[in-house]
Amino acid sequence: xKKITTAEAADALRAQDNILILCxxxxxxxxxxxxxALCRALLAMGKHAxxxxxxxxxxxxAFLCDGMPQADFEPDYxxxxxxxxxxxxxxRVGAKYGNRVDLCIDHHFTNSGYAESLLLDDTxxxxxxxxxxxxxxxxxxxxxxxxxxxxxxxxxxxxxFRYSNVTSRTLRIAADMLDLGADTARINREVFExxxxxxxxxxxxxxxxxxxxxxxxxxxxxxxxxxxxxxxAGEDEFDKIAAIPRQIEGVLVGxxxxxxxxxxxxxxxxxxxxxxxxxxxAQLGGGGHPGAAGCTLxxxxxxxxxxxxxxxxxxxxxxxxx
Amino acid sequence: xKKITTAEAADALRAQDNILILCxxxxxxxxxxxxxALCRALLAMGKHAxxxxxxxxxxxxAFLCDGMPQADFEPDYxxxxxxxxxxxxxxRVGAKYGNRVDLCIDHHFTNSGYAESLLLDDTxxxxxxxxxxxxxxxxxxxxxxxxxxxxxxxxxxxxxFRYSNVTSRTLRIAADMLDLGADTARINREVFExxxxxxxxxxxxxxxxxxxxxxxxxxxxxxxxxxxxxxxAGEDEFDKIAAIPRQIEGVLVGxxxxxxxxxxxxxxxxxxxxxxxxxxxAQLGGGGHPGAAGCTLxxxxxxxxxxxxxxxxxxxxxxxxx
Numbered sequence: 001x002k003k004i005t006t007a008e009a010a011d012a013l014r015a016q017d018n019i020l021i022l023c024x025x026x027x028x029x030x031x032x033x034x035x036x037a038l039c040r041a042l043l044a045m046g047k048h049a050x051x052x053x054x055x056x057x058x059x060x061x062a063f064l065c066d067g068m069p070q071a072d073f074e075p076d077y078x079x080x081x082x083x084x085x086x087x088x089x090x091x092r093v094g095a096k097y098g099n100r101v102d103l104c105i106d107h108h109f110t111n112s113g114y115a116e117s118l119l120l121d122d123t124x125x126x127x128x129x130x131x132x133x134x135x136x137x138x139x140x141x142x143x144x145x146x147x148x149x150x151x152x153x154x155x156x157x158x159x160x161f162r163y164s165n166v167t168s169r170t171l172r173i174a175a176d177m178l179d180l181g182a183d184t185a186r187i188n189r190e191v192f193e194x195x196x197x198x199x200x201x202x203x204x205x206x207x208x209x210x211x212x213x214x215x216x217x218x219x220x221x222x223x224x225x226x227x228x229x230x231x232x233a234g235e236d237e238f239d240k241i242a243a244i245p246r247q248i249e250g251v252l253v254g255x256x257x258x259x260x261x262x263x264x265x266x267x268x269x270x271x272x273x274x275x276x277x278x279x280x281x282a283q284l285g286g287g288g289h290p291g292a293a294g295c296t297l298x299x300x301x302x303x304x305x306x307x308x309x310x311x312x313x314x315x316x317x318x319x320x321x322x
Numbered sequence: 323x324k325k326i327t328t329a330e331a332a333d334a335l336r337a338q339d340n341i342l343i344l345c346x347x348x349x350x351x352x353x354x355x356x357x358x359a360l361c362r363a364l365l366a367m368g369k370h371a372x373x374x375x376x377x378x379x380x381x382x383x384a385f386l387c388d389g390m391p392q393a394d395f396e397p398d399y400x401x402x403x404x405x406x407x408x409x410x411x412x413x414r415v416g417a418k419y420g421n422r423v424d425l426c427i428d429h430h431f432t433n434s435g436y437a438e439s440l441l442l443d444d445t446x447x448x449x450x451x452x453x454x455x456x457x458x459x460x461x462x463x464x465x466x467x468x469x470x471x472x473x474x475x476x477x478x479x480x481x482x483f484r485y486s487n488v489t490s491r492t493l494r495i496a497a498d499m500l501d502l503g504a505d506t507a508r509i510n511r512e513v514f515e516x517x518x519x520x521x522x523x524x525x526x527x528x529x530x531x532x533x534x535x536x537x538x539x540x541x542x543x544x545x546x547x548x549x550x551x552x553x554x555a556g557e558d559e560f561d562k563i564a565a566i567p568r569q570i571e572g573v574l575v576g577x578x579x580x581x582x583x584x585x586x587x588x589x590x591x592x593x594x595x596x597x598x599x600x601x602x603x604a605q606l607g608g609g610g611h612p613g614a615a616g617c618t619l620x621x622x623x624x625x626x627x628x629x630x631x632x633x634x635x636x637x638x639x640x641x642x643x644x
Contacts, residue, residue, distance in 0.1 A: 159515075160482060160483060160484050161482060161483045161496070161510075162482050162510040162511075162514050162515055163507070163510070164507035164510075164511070166500070166506065166507070166510075167500065168497035168498070168500045168501045169497075171493045171494070171496050171497035171500065172493070172494060172497045174483070174493050175490035175491075175493035175494045175497070176490070178488070178489065178490045178493065179490045184488065185485070185486035185488070188483075188484040188485070188486075188488075189484075189486070189594060192484050193481075193484060193565075193568070193569050194569060194570075194571050195569050195570055195571060196571045197538075197570060197571060197572075200529075200532075200569075200570055203529075204526075204529050204530075207522075207525075207526050207529070208526075210522075216519075243515075246515070247515055247516060247517045247522075248516075248517055248519060248522055249516050249517060249518045249519060250519075272511060
């Protein structure tokens with residue numbers, strides 16, 4: 001693995017054709033925004049390009065892919081965007097392309113270095129920030145739809161500019177995208193201010209599952225498969241459920257515990273300073289960012305909860321909070 | 323009333339001393355951020371200045387006022403910030419200073435023109451945007467705390483950059499404030515990402531009061547005084563309750579109906595395009611912005627709800643939605 005600069009990545013892309021862009025599985029706004037912004041730019045440069053993702057695109061992001069080509073060709077060059085590790089690529093995509101990624105463009109400092117070349121900027125709040133810099137070097141005209149791709153990327157990875165990863169660069173990129181024709185008002189409304197009726201039901205159930213521990217420093221929300229079935233909600237909007245525990249005043253560590261279809265539990269940890277979510281998740285075999293991280297627990301619910309509680313208690317103690 | 327430019331307002335302030343700055347009653351982040359940013363700037367210019375507000379400052383904004391002088395002097399010049407009409411000034415403050423406001427700095431196109439001079443920019447998402455331009459002309463150094471005042475103003479009036487009033491100027495001002503030392507991550511966390519435990523209880527009750535009408539185009543949430551008592555929540559955080567109905571997928575008009583201590587009902591209307599909240603509220607004797615407006619109904623609950631429903635039905639019909 002060789003770390004490269006944005007200019008070197010631009011040179012590499014200029015020299016290539018038949019480019020396949022890989023997103024991470026369970027795609028979010030940043031991996032899709034990055035992927036489709038890059039794809040649209042490469043197409044505008046007269047190249048053949050497409051985006052591939054293990055899982056379907058959530059409905060609210062479908063507009064990003066409008067009119068985009070299918071990934072039905074044998075690529076000469078493979079680019080992964082916002083994919084920190086091969087595992088996150090998903091099983092099928094990872095098996096097919098994992099060992100032949102030419103370029104990875106990412107902002108996770110945990111990037112495992114699986115690609116031939118790595119363009120990493122871990123000061124970027126979103127991979128889309130890096131893509132914007134890349135498109136500027138490539139001299140591609142940022143059309144309104146490319147601006148919307150990039151706006152979706154920077155806004156979704158920052159909770160619409162709320163999280164601590166936001167920098168002035170993030171906000172100025174958003175301003176540029178608005179000026180370049182992104183319908184940010186519509187995107188904000190559809191992505192951040194709209195709940196489906198099933199999600200509204202799931203949210204009500206989730207609120208009733210909130211538990212707090214250690215004098216209110218740790219809070220959890222637990223969502224079982226039955227609650228998804230009963231509410232009719234999909235797992236797309238789960239991020240907003242995962243945010244609930246940390247939002248309660250005084251909570252330093254919030255966790256959502258979500259039963260998966262295979263019976264394991266996906267835990268999403270969100271912290272307020274000085275607690276570090278990535279460190280907590282790492283203790284349980286996971287990883288992520290300082291403010292938001294995750295892991296998967298393969299124990300029964302009670303034992304999963306207990307394992308999580310033990311790790312959080314330890315972290316709170318080390319931080320002098322207990 | 324004479325409309326003046328930012329440069330003229332700066333000249334007027336330079337020539338004055340003993341300046342009293344008035345915020346609107348039930349103060350929000352923008353009136354307080356504008357008021358305290360201006361006050362701190364005038365103090366730095368060596369002038370005597372203070373901020374006055376009818377109602378107490380909500381706890382989450384208390385840091386904006388740290389170390390600020392009391393409004394216990396006879397002012398030579400009175401400035402109102404973000405106060406669209408005299409009524410919004412509150413009873414006592416309005417009675418004492420309403421007829422002698424020298425300068426009003428505002429962004430509401432509904433400003434009633436009660437001041438001697440009016441600096442109005444209705445393209446500004448927040449009055450704080452206008453204050454920033456004013457401070458730049460005054461040549462005042464934007465300290466970190468002034469940057470935090472202005473950041474609180476622009477972020478709170480836009481739902482942290484989500485609402486349709488956000489412009490690229492808004493985002494660039496936020497970027498500038500971050501660069502100038504505003505701890506935007508802490509502010510976002512405390513203002514937008516934190517719920518008090520009483521508020522979390524109120525929110526759960528409010529979610530249970532949601533009603534929808536006209537095939538889901540209109541939704542309401544109803545909060546009675548008993549719910550405030552039972553949850554222990556104050557009215558400070560009510561904005562987030564008022565946002566609930568419009569967030570449900572398909573809703574074009576959302577309204578919160580809040581029983582006030584005197585038994586009347588305060589209605590807050592939020593709309594999605596093409597519906598206009600100000601027009602709906604105006605039919606009921608209120609006013610506001612196209613996306614968010616309000617009115618007070620002095621009828622019993624059932625009749626208040628019915629009056630509201632009738633006006634909304636009419637508006638939906640006129641818009642061709644029914």
